[in-house]
Amino acid sequence: MDESHDHFGALVGGTPLLALRRFGERRNLRARILAKVEALNPAGSIKDRTAWGIIRAAEAEGRLAPGQLLVDLTSGNTGIGLAALAAARGYRAKFYLRASTSTEKVALIQRYGAETVLIDDADFLAPGGLDAIIGRVRSENPGAFYTDQRANPANPRIHHDTTGPEIWRDTDGAVDILVTAIGTGGTISGTGRYLKARKPGVKVVAVEPGPGSVPSPERPQVDTVEGVHRVTGVEARLLPANFDAGVVDAFLPCETHEARAAARTLAREEGLFAGPSSGAVLHAATVLAGRREHAGQTIVAIFADSGERYLSQDAARDAATAAERP
Numbered sequence: 001m002d003e004s005h006d007h008f009g010a011l012v013g014g015t016p017l018l019a020l021r022r023f024g025e026r027r028n029l030r031a032r033i034l035a036k037v038e039a040l041n042p043a044g045s046i047k048d049r050t051a052w053g054i055i056r057a058a059e060a061e062g063r064l065a066p067g068q069l070l071v072d073l074t075s076g077n078t079g080i081g082l083a084a085l086a087a088a089r090g091y092r093a094k095f096y097l098r099a100s101t102s103t104e105k106v107a108l109i110q111r112y113g114a115e116t117v118l119i120d121d122a123d124f125l126a127p128g129g130l131d132a133i134i135g136r137v138r139s140e141n142p143g144a145f146y147t148d149q150r151a152n153p154a155n156p157r158i159h160h161d162t163t164g165p166e167i168w169r170d171t172d173g174a175v176d177i178l179v180t181a182i183g184t185g186g187t188i189s190g191t192g193r194y195l196k197a198r199k200p201g202v203k204v205v206a207v208e209p210g211p212g213s214v215p216s217p218e219r220p221q222v223d224t225v226e227g228v229h230r231v232t233g234v235e236a237r238l239l240p241a242n243f244d245a246g247v248v249d250a251f252l253p254c255e256t257h258e259a260r261a262a263a264r265t266l267a268r269e270e271g272l273f274a275g276p277s278s279g280a281v282l283h284a285a286t287v288l289a290g291r292r293e294h295a296g297q298t299i300v301a302i303f304a305d306s307g308e309r310y311l312s313q314d315a316a317r318d319a320a321t322a323a324e325r326p
């Protein structure tokens with residue numbers, strides 16, 4: 001298929017950088033923070049790149065027949081991107097999500113005509129839970145194309161080929177630090193590798209959930225940020241194959257309440273309403289921008305999606321907090 005006629009694919013990427021000037025001036029930050037606004041992708045998140053990269057590669061390899069069923073395990077955004085692409089290109093799609101996934105994301109996937117299966121959050125935390133769920137996704141859908149965002153090399157490759165070069169071009173090579181969250185690791189690995197190849201001094205920083213925001217079998221319902229996963233201290237075999245640990249120079253923690261507060265502040269000070277994973281990235285970028293050794297440097301912060309995708313979670317949380325008050 002001629003890519004120039006494919007509207008969805010042609011619209012993916014090319015997202016702008018927004019300088020967070022007022023935010024920086026109010027806090028006397030020493031470095032400038034540039035936000036890469038991934039909500040401006042056609043289905044609303046950075047995962048449109050992943051979806052397009054995976055579909056494009058699979059089509060080029062002749063692995064997708066008309067009407068083919070696509071399946072994956074997703075925290076929502078990849079499902080939305082893949083569901084939109086599946087609709088645009090004549091495939092069917094089915095996604096397995098945590099039961100705690102925001103209702104907006106589940107509804108969006110369904111609007112694009114895809115099927116959703118919700119899995120109890122506790123099932124992911126049981127020993128061998130993730131392997132069992134991946135096994136279930138495969139066995140329940142024989143003959144489907146498992147897009148496998150955790151291990152499909154087309155995921156980091158599209159970030160290497162698009163996200164990295166866009167940042168390089170739009171900062172005129174001035175980028176010093178990249179800050180992102182880690183889900184599958186596609187963003188950090190692909191973008192980080194590209195930027196380090198262009199400028200070996202670039203530092204790649206990952207934001208991780210703080211100790212109070214990591215779910216465990218004892219506390220499965222702890223409030224987490226979708227798309228922000230812990231990597232340090234996790235057994236290597238449980239990490240996604242697409243995460244390249246060698247690319248990361250530092251990890252910074254962020255508690256869920258700090259991520260949500262940062263996203264709220266950003267909306268009020270800059271008029272940009274980003275999702276909680278962007279709040280976590282902003283929290284980490286703010287810590288880095290305050291450090292003396294980073295004076296005059298340029299920090300690029302990847303803002304994966306929009307806060308509109310999580311409004312119902314905010315409303316539910318506000319109601320619960322109000323109910324707790326005496």
Ligand SMILES: Cc1ncc(COP(=O)(O)O)c(C=O)c1O
Pocket residue numbers: 047075076077078181182183184185186187188226227228275277278304305
């Ligand atoms: C909201 C959000 N932020 C960040 C990420 C992390 O992206 P990646 O999977 O490329 O590591 C994801 C993906 O899971 C996400 O959904």
